[in-house]
Amino acid sequence: MMKIFTAAVLSLLLFSLVACCSTAQKKSQPAKAMQTAAKQFACLPGDVKPDDIVSYGEKEVSAQEKLIELNADCIDGRLVDGNKREIRFFRVACFGNPPYNYDEIRQREQEEIEKLKQNYTVVVIECNPMIM
Structure with a gap:
């Protein structure tokens, strides 16, 4: 039972980490586009x-x-x-x-x-x- 609980917690933490990092990466892409625009314009x-x-x-x-x-x-x-x-x-x-x-x-x-x-x-x- 403890192994299942530990596996569930680890899965949840891993999922949260992946969701967090992919969101941060998506947010940084518009920032890069704005930097390019700032140079271009x-x-x-x-x-x-x-x-x-x-x-x-x-x-x-x-x-x-x-x-x-x-x-x-x-x-x-x-x-x-x-x-x-x-x-x-x-x-x-x-x-x-x-x-x-x-x-x-x-x-x-x-x-x-x-x-x-x-x-x-x-x-x-x-x-x-x-x-x-």
């Missing part, structure tokens, strides 16, 4: 981090994922897409309770985005719909 603007969410839909899209999609790279200190067009980020204003001039703010933002799109590839950073 060293010229990312200071207010944008690779893991910032830029789009909320069926699947959240991070800045890093969007930049990979655009084939982005740092060239001469500028963040450019695959066509060598400079990338700019535009963070829209987010409100819990919209102000009285909400429509004016949205219109100004849209005009500014359109103006930026004439010269740059624009990545619009959306608001988290769960906060709004």
Whole structure:
């Protein structure tokens, strides 16, 4: 009986150790990806981090994922897409309770985005719909 109990305890400890180590290994993989992204996108603007969410839909899209999609790279200190067009980020204003001039703010933002799109590839950073 004691042998069965000891075997069960050892099995449980071994299982816990394997689960622990595989979880730690999985957690370190995204960290390595972020380090690679940090090097690849060293010229990312200071207010944008690779893991910032830029789009909320069926699947959240991070800045890093969007930049990979655009084939982005740092060239001469500028963040450019695959066509060598400079990338700019535009963070829209987010409100819990919209102000009285909400429509004016949205219109100004849209005009500014359109103006930026004439010269740059624009990545619009959306608001988290769960906060709004």
